[in-house]
């Protein structure tokens with residue numbers, strides 16, 4: 584039976600960003616590291632941001648959470664990145680890394696891997712510094728609102744990126760479809776949406792707290808993106824590996840999508 588929807592405000596109280604990072608992104612033991620999600624999306628992100636098609640002035644990351652992996656290649660081809668999230672706890676954890684505070688999560692192994700993929704294995708310190716310089720703001724966002732950002736940005740973005748957020752923020756498929764339209768209001772026509780998400784999941788655990796996830800398949804997400812006025816340019820799926828036996832989430836796969844906003 585599906586878990587009752589985890590209301591957005593629960594992310595401001597019960598979502599422990601440090602525990603999330605430790606459980607899912609720790610070197611060699613994190614669930615998203617071991618299940619190849621990271622390897623899969625980092626390679627897709629390198630491919631997307633080095634092809635010379637998805638680039639520009641401003642990228643907005645929707646539901647950044649406490650993570651930076653999704654921005655490591657983008658910072659090479661965008662002049663500014665705006666990080667956003669609903670929860671102050673997630674924004675604070677992200678800012679610990681941004682300000683290079685000693686208690687911040689160690690992204691070193693993941694940064695090194697991206698540098699290797701980009702053929703710049705000696706440039707890890709420069710890469711983290713470049714990302715820090717490129718992130719110009721960290722602001723509140725609510726994808727369920729027709730105007731998702733509290734602060735109005737002077738110009739529309741050239742790219743929207745979002746990873747593992749909408750399926751947690753949306754209580755049903757109609758809300759998910761609306762959320763794509765809501766965030767798309769921040770993107771200029773001709774701009775790109777780069778989205779990573781989880782397929783056929785009902786829950787994931789952080790610190791023993793069970794968070795709900797909107798259950799959907801690849802067909803649903805493709806239709807929702809097309810119906811919001813996009814042409815899909817790339818869509819890749821990573822099925823759950825057979826040797827993935829952990830019980831901290833019940834997902835069946837991950838997807839990576841690139842789409843161009845037509846209208």
Ligand SMILES: C[S@@+](CC[C@H](N)C(=O)[O-])C[C@H]1O[C@@H](n2cnc3c(N)ncnc32)[C@H](O)[C@@H]1O
Pocket residue numbers: 591594598645646647648649650653667668669670673724725726727745746747748751752
């Ligand atoms: C599972 S985390 C994913 C974080 C990160 N993007 C990643 O790839 O790991 C989900 C994030 O979505 C945020 N979130 C939940 N509801 C939201 C909403 N209505 N609008 C924006 N962000 C929301 C949470 O605060 C949390 O940081």
